[in-house]
Amino acid sequence: MHVFSNPVGAGSLWFDNLSTADGTPVAYDPQARAFVPMPPFCVNRDVIGCNWIASEQGAFCRSCAMTALAPDMSTHNAIHNWALTEAAKRWVLDNLGRWHWFRPEDPGVRPVFHMLGEGPTPVAMGHADGVVTISVAEADEVLRTTRREALEEPYRTMIGHMRHEISHMLWWRLSLRADFLDAFRSVFGDERADYVAALQRHYSAGPPIDWKQNHLTTYASSHPHEDWAETAAHLLHLTDIADSVVSAGFSSSGLPRPDWDPYSEPNAERLISVAVSVIMGINHVNRSMGLPDIYPFVLSDAAHRKLVFVHDWLRRGAQGR
């Protein structure tokens, strides 16, 4: 993610800021990719701390307008969890906007979000025909950690959920093109394989013994749809890590210049190699604070090839090029 200029003074602003250091209210303009000091602000600003601008007073911003269902306010910590979930959504939408997805110049369908609270029964996250369902309850650290342990996942965050579920929607968008499906099946396999049976097998028998050779995660080995979603989410992780490091001003002989834009980088190999080189350093820094690795995954050759494929399609997909 970029580090942004303060529109009314010195210093920088972070993507989630609602005001400058001296307290001047600001909002993020996702079209200009810059902060502005003037309303109209998103009508959800006072509800969930949304810091995006709206087209007019009393309107939703571009991101909040995609949320068709907000959580039932009687569910536990609904507003707090919803706010964190929408923040993750804005982040990922802005990432994807760098490749023109879901911006005005994108002629295709936008995702519709169902942001659901949880009662006693867990909400199944997923995507169907353009509708992305997210459990906002997972914004709760304790609940998310419990599920992360139960599912033996090394990484589970709201940004990760957003990237994974929106990636299913991106697959659906791409599948409407005439030239995508054959290319997809040649790399990921045939997604027409029985999905329900595949997931039942995954949860009862576990991943194949050699999953690491072909997939980024155990879940990716369950079905070609999940392999795509996991791989696309990982491409978004890696691209954002590279963007954040360069934007934060870190430099070394192994890193590109500060004006390098990873979203304009045509060479996926170069993008991945920049990300992996900084990940090794940041993982090491995190260990100095007793924190987990930021990216606890190893990229096999096969996973690498899949990342290159996803990069190619995400870069050219939104405008049909």
Ligand SMILES: [Zn+2]
């Ligand atoms: Zn908003």
Ligand SMILES: [Zn+2]
């Ligand atoms: Zn999935």
